[in-house]
Amino acid sequence: MSIALQDYESCPVTAVLRRIGDKWSPAVIRLLAERGYGFNELDRAIEGISRRVLTRTLRALEEDGFVRRTPLGGRVEYALTERGRSLREQLYALGRWAAVTADRMH
Amino acid sequence: MSIALQDYESCPVTAVLRRIGDKWSPAVIRLLAERGYGFNELDRAIEGISRRVLTRTLRALEEDGFVRRTPLGGRVEYALTERGRSLREQLYALGRWAAVTADRMH
DNA sequence: CTGTATCCTAGCGGATACTG
DNA sequence: CAGTATCCGCTAGGATACAG
Numbered sequence: 712m713s714i715a716l717q718d719y720e721s722c723p724v725t726a727v728l729r730r731i732g733d734k735w736s737p738a739v740i741r742l743l744a745e746r747g748y749g750f751n752e753l754d755r756a757i758e759g760i761s762r763r764v765l766t767r768t769l770r771a772l773e774e775d776g777f778v779r780r781t782p783l784g785g786r787v788e789y790a791l792t793e794r795g796r797s798l799r800e801q802l803y804a805l806g807r808w809a810a811v812t813a814d815r816m817h
Numbered sequence: 818m819s820i821a822l823q824d825y826e827s828c829p830v831t832a833v834l835r836r837i838g839d840k841w842s843p844a845v846i847r848l849l850a851e852r853g854y855g856f857n858e859l860d861r862a863i864e865g866i867s868r869r870v871l872t873r874t875l876r877a878l879e880e881d882g883f884v885r886r887t888p889l890g891g892r893v894e895y896a897l898t899e900r901g902r903s904l905r906e907q908l909y910a911l912g913r914w915a916a917v918t919a920d921r922m923h
Numbered sequence: 924c925t926g927t928a929t930c931c932t933a934g935c936g937g938a939t940a941c942t943g
Numbered sequence: 944c945a946g947t948a949t950c951c952g953c954t955a956g957g958a959t960a961c962a963g
Binding site for chain 4: 733734735759760761762763764767
């Protein structure tokens with residue numbers, strides 16, 4: 712069996728890993744799982760992220776249907792969609808596995 | 818609640834996502850789940866990867882304890898460790914989820 | 924408050940020739 | 944067969960000033 716070129720991008724698990732495997736997406740998803748957040752609120756909550764990257768991260772998550780952006784007169788609220796909450800469940804399961812087997816992970 | 822700097826790297830799920838969220842790790846894991854492979858054999862099976870990147874991918878997976886490298890007189894065999902098979906199970910679950918909800922994933 | 928514009932750096936991924 | 948050496952482009956990520 713061999714893996715063709717088009718398989719690599721079309722493989723669902725690879726696609727989702729590449730999307731949320733960046734530096735900040737997991738942190739954003741984790742926060743939005745609690746409640747809705749404003750932009751600067753997120754910026755302050757996630758220590759170390761730059762506004763430029765936060766913007767890009769949110770846009771990408773929005774484009775994939777994980778996050779919904781709602782303008783509310785002068786401010787904006789970001790929240791998880793149903794699909795986003797579904798993803799969050801998957802990541803939670805993966806997190807439990809990772810925590811248990813983290814001994815050889817440095 | 819806020820996310821401190823050190824949390825980002827120490828979070829198990831983020832760590833594992835960053836490790837296997839690269840371009841080729843999922844493909845390598847998928848192949849090695851079947852059976853042991855030699856280096857050039859992997860290179861041929863994964864269409865589009867360069868030897869340089871394949872080497873780095875294998876080294877990283879080995880360092881994290883997902884893959885075992887076994888020299889066998891003139892050739893080398895790469896195979897999943899127990900931990901690697903465990904990860905493969907997790908990815909398989911994530912893949913099923915992704916396949917089902919792939920409608921808004923492009 | 925919610926971003927965008929600009930500029931910069933480091934690292935990933937790729938092509939290819941070479942080595943034991 | 945199993946890699947390493949070299950070079951190169953692209954993009955992710957970061958700092959910071961500016962804008963509506």
